[in-house]
Amino acid sequence: MFRAALRLSVSGARSLTRSRPQYTASVAARSYSHGKQETDEEFDARWVTYFSKPDIDAWELRKGMNTLIGYDLVPEPKILEAALRACRRLDDLASAIRILEAVKDKAGPHKEIYPYVIQELQPTLSELGIPTPEELGIDKA
């Protein structure tokens, strides 16, 4: 999720020329009093695996997306990429566009998140031919 952005900018592992938005999002979604805390990477990996299932069905896609949107976070681009590819396997362009709309809504007042996500997803969007809501003009009522 977006706390990854902080770590990446610190480690300098990614390209330094691209300015990353800084977030002070709180750590992990769950607070158990016992047991191991799931790290961000584990969370992301789990969701990428979920959407990457080759024979994912429409119900699983809907359930996955609705659950993911229910969390208090904006999903990482890699999770969204897996979800968009799942839409492709299910021949569902409309849901792919809906997912992008939902991501923009999840970002709420943080207007810099959505452009960043779209930027990260651009190769996938071009490859699969998924238009952004802005391209279709449905981002304005």
Next chain:
Amino acid sequence: MLHLTAGRVGGLLSRRGVAAFSSSSVKMASHGHGEVTEQADMSVPMYWDRLDTPLPDRPYKDTLSSTDKSLKQKEKGPWNNLSKEEKLALYRMTFKESFAEMKKPTGEWKTVVGGIFFFIGFTGLVVLWQRYYVYPPHPRTLDEEWQAMQVKRMLDMRVNPVEGFSAKWDYEKGQWK
């Protein structure tokens, strides 16, 4: 009676055909009153537009025309082959309102505030009517004349002469201090 277990009842129902029970809610709701507004059948997957649940249980349009069906076929191929209008059409087939349309302000607040003012105004009229038709005659003890006589009597009686009423009256000069 006791022999009729749940399983038997279930069997009876299935034999009669569950069709009768899954009939449209319009029939179920109309107790012969005539016209009843169509109620959503909640026993089948529903459509919704919700920000927090972006993908509803069914697409918006479930009965597709032949053009829609052929577009759906085209959707199975590469999406880069679709024109922008076709992509938009596919979106609108599956979804009723876009997120922007869902979040559009309704202007309901104007109705609410207008309603508030209207009812306050109406209440004002009611109060006014009350003043003329409900209230009993004005008590004469509240007339200017009576009140003046009352004040004079209180001063003559030296009501509260130390710190209260009469203490504020200057008896030499015959006026309030």
